[in-house]
Amino acid sequence: MRSLYSKLKIPVMLVVLYGLPFVTQDPYVMHLANMAMIYSILALSLNVLTGFTGQFSVGHAAFYGIGAYTSGLITVKLGWPIWAGFIAAGVIAGLAGLLLGIPTLRLRGLYLAVATLGFGEIVYQILVNWVSLTNGPKGLTGVPSPTIGPWRLDMYHSYYYLSATALIVVVFLVYRLYYSRVGRAMLAIRENELAAEAMGINSTYYKITAFTISSFFAGIAGALYAHEIMFVSPESFVNAESVSILCMMVVGGVGSIPGSIVGAIALTIIPEYLRAVGDWRLVLYGAVIVLMVTYAPQGLGGWITALDHWLAGTGHYRSGRAKKDKVAAEV
Amino acid sequence: MLLQQLIQGLAIGSVYGLLALGYVLMWQAWAVLDFARGDAAMMGAFFLLIFNVFLKIHILLAFPLAIAASALTGFIIERLAYRPLVGAREINRLIATIGAGILIRNLYRVMFGADPFPFPTIFGEHPIYIKHLMIVPQNLWITGIGFALAILLRLFLLKTWRGKAMRAAAQDRETAALMGIRVKNSMTLTFVVATVLGGIAGMLIAPLYFVMADMGVLIGLKGFAAAVLGGIESVTGAMVGGIILGIAENLAGGFISSGYQTAIAFALMILVLIFRPSGIMGRRL
Numbered sequence: 001m002r003s004l005y006s007k008l009k010i011p012v013m014l015v016v017l018y019g020l021p022f023v024t025q026d027p028y029v030m031h032l033a034n035m036a037m038i039y040s041i042l043a044l045s046l047n048v049l050t051g052f053t054g055q056f057s058v059g060h061a062a063f064y065g066i067g068a069y070t071s072g073l074i075t076v077k078l079g080w081p082i083w084a085g086f087i088a089a090g091v092i093a094g095l096a097g098l099l100l101g102i103p104t105l106r107l108r109g110l111y112l113a114v115a116t117l118g119f120g121e122i123v124y125q126i127l128v129n130w131v132s133l134t135n136g137p138k139g140l141t142g143v144p145s146p147t148i149g150p151w152r153l154d155m156y157h158s159y160y161y162l163s164a165t166a167l168i169v170v171v172f173l174v175y176r177l178y179y180s181r182v183g184r185a186m187l188a189i190r191e192n193e194l195a196a197e198a199m200g201i202n203s204t205y206y207k208i209t210a211f212t213i214s215s216f217f218a219g220i221a222g223a224l225y226a227h228e229i230m231f232v233s234p235e236s237f238v239n240a241e242s243v244s245i246l247c248m249m250v251v252g253g254v255g256s257i258p259g260s261i262v263g264a265i266a267l268t269i270i271p272e273y274l275r276a277v278g279d280w281r282l283v284l285y286g287a288v289i290v291l292m293v294t295y296a297p298q299g300l301g302g303w304i305t306a307l308d309h310w311l312a313g314t315g316h317y318r319s320g321r322a323k324k325d326k327v328a329a330e331v
Numbered sequence: 332m333l334l335q336q337l338i339q340g341l342a343i344g345s346v347y348g349l350l351a352l353g354y355v356l357m358w359q360a361w362a363v364l365d366f367a368r369g370d371a372a373m374m375g376a377f378f379l380l381i382f383n384v385f386l387k388i389h390i391l392l393a394f395p396l397a398i399a400a401s402a403l404t405g406f407i408i409e410r411l412a413y414r415p416l417v418g419a420r421e422i423n424r425l426i427a428t429i430g431a432g433i434l435i436r437n438l439y440r441v442m443f444g445a446d447p448f449p450f451p452t453i454f455g456e457h458p459i460y461i462k463h464l465m466i467v468p469q470n471l472w473i474t475g476i477g478f479a480l481a482i483l484l485r486l487f488l489l490k491t492w493r494g495k496a497m498r499a500a501a502q503d504r505e506t507a508a509l510m511g512i513r514v515k516n517s518m519t520l521t522f523v524v525a526t527v528l529g530g531i532a533g534m535l536i537a538p539l540y541f542v543m544a545d546m547g548v549l550i551g552l553k554g555f556a557a558a559v560l561g562g563i564e565s566v567t568g569a570m571v572g573g574i575i576l577g578i579a580e581n582l583a584g585g586f587i588s589s590g591y592q593t594a595i596a597f598a599l600m601i602l603v604l605i606f607r608p609s610g611i612m613g614r615r616l
Contacts, residue, residue, distance in 0.1 A: 050422065056422055056425075058364075103604075103605040104601075104604060104605065107604070107608050110364055110421070111604060111608060113364060113425075114364070114555075114559055114600075114604060115601055115604050117552070117555070117597075118556065118597035118598070118600045118601045118604075119597070119601065121552060121593060121594065121597045122594045122597050122598055122601075125590070125591060125593055125594035125597075126594060128590070129588070129590040129591055129594070239548070239552070240548075243366075243429050243433075246426065246429070247426060247429065247430070250422060250423065250426045254420075254422060279437070279440065279441045280437075280441060281437075282433060282436075282437035282440075283434055283437045283438050283441060285433060285437075286430045286431065286432070286433030286434030286435075286436075286437060287430070287434055288430075289426060289427075289429065289430030289433065290411075290412050290427050290430035290431055290434065293416065293419070293423040293424075293426045293427045293430065294412075294415045294416060294419075294427065297419055297420065297423050
């Protein structure tokens with residue numbers, strides 16, 4: 001029998017998510033809320049790669065940037081409709097991921113991280129230097145805001161419905177992937193690549209698939225960003241951005257879907273609260289990250305799962321995974 | 332013109348090489364891609380700035396003092412952000428280095444402000460002319476010191492007991508421990524050596540660039556590209572990678588466009604990854 005908690009869990013979350021604009025329409029708060037949704041999608045997209053296959057990208061801002069510029073350019077310069085921009089953003093970013101993934105994912109270990117680090121820097125330099133296409137450091141202005149039927153989503157609080165819906169769609173797709181045959185194959189690769197291959201899983205194929213899906217979602221997040229602030233400049237896609245996406249995912253917990261969202265929301269909001277301490281803000285941000293990975297290596301996701309089990313009353317949830325990791329590391 | 336670019340590339344390349352050595356050491360001993368390498372260079376440059384410019388200590392004394400300060404901070408950072416994560420998952424260790432880098436960089440920004448400090452030239456910047464060739468003594472000094480340090484490190488690793496212990500611990504922790512090597516101490520020593528090398532790279536580059544809290548980000552990435560280029564497992568490779576990167580960058584800046592300098596450095600790195608993943612000097616995978 002399903003408990004009241006598990007029946008109400010999802011409706012309550014949806015009410016909280018969509019209810020936010022009814023509580024406040026303050027542009028600053030709503031802009032932050034939009035950014036939290038966008039970063040959640042980004043952290044989730046990275047989690048498809050890291051949580052599922054164990055590979056990771058240190059240049060995810062590149063795909064985010066490719067998505068933002070693709071959608072921005074084809075709506076501004078070609079005048080295409082915005083939904084076409086969104087699709088193109090995902091497709092082009094996904095293609096870029098595919099092209100980078102094919103040669104580098106054949107290799108084991110940290111090579112993908114290394115290649116994505118370089119790729120991120122190259123994309124940034126191209127965005128800055130290819131002035132005739134991207135307008136260079138000055139950025140691309142006049143990115144239109146979307147309209148749905150009679151509604152024009154040109155305010156932060158109205159745009160929020162779009163970004164929240166986008167997040168829900170991405171979460172749904174990632175869950176579907178997680179429990180699909182493809183997702184299981186990816187998890188098997190993460191746990192033990194050699195054993196997975198022995199079971200007939202083509203690890204390169206699945207790693208490239210994961211990377212392409214991951215960059216596709218990052219591209220969608222980029223388009224979402226471009227139409228939210230209606231302006232794109234290379235400065236939004238610097239290496240530091242990739243690093244913060246990575247931190248959001250790890251603080252949230254590698255492999256945890258709710259963790260990624262909570263991690264992204266926390267690391268979007270915490271720096272804003274820390275503004276009170278002025279320049280010490282980023283010092284504390286760095287310290288929080290070091291402390292999190294040292295003392296809570298499972299991330300927030302581990303706590304969320306524990307809380308979920310406790311609320312659902314499904315026995316005492318013990319973090320067996322953490323112990324296993326420790327034993328494995330000591331061996 | 333070509334020779335000019337080559338000489339300049341050689342100087343900047345040996346600085347990249349020193350940073351790349353840090354990456355190689357960290358990769359070997361700690362099995363981590365260390366994102367705080369560039370910040371070690373930044374700290375080194377600041378230490379030299381403090382001792383030489385602020386406290387007006389003669390450069391010959393300021394150098395060893397700055398090196399000692401680098402070693403000490405390296406030790407402290409290792410204790411706080413690296414040692415607790417030995418045995419943690421790969422990605423967690425990587426994130427810890429990112430966090431440590433953000434912390435250090437912004438701590439320096441709080442202490443010294445975001446404005447760049449000019450650094451006086453140490454080695455003399457009046458060029459010597461040999462026919463049409465202009466040689467800046469500074470560049471010769473940087474190249475010389477860079478190479479001397481790389482050779483010293485190689486000798487240390489190959490000939491001394493400590494160096495051999497470090498290599499053994501990097502290769503196989505358990506067996507090294509069984510042979511009576513204190514693996515953790517050896518890892519600490521590796522970290523300190525890497526930090527000092529990075530610090531010296533920062534001190535050498537300080538007169539060429541301004542000293543500022545953010546200076547480590549880009550040169551850290553370049554040093555990393557150099558390490559991958561030469562082969563992340565090889566000490567000689569790090570130096571070779573640094574030189575190739577320095578020269579390629581200068582040629583690209585001179586003949587193609589200075590805007591794409593960095594992009595070309597990384598494109599070169601990705602090409603090497605694709606066609607020869609173990610690097611130019613590394614063994615084939």
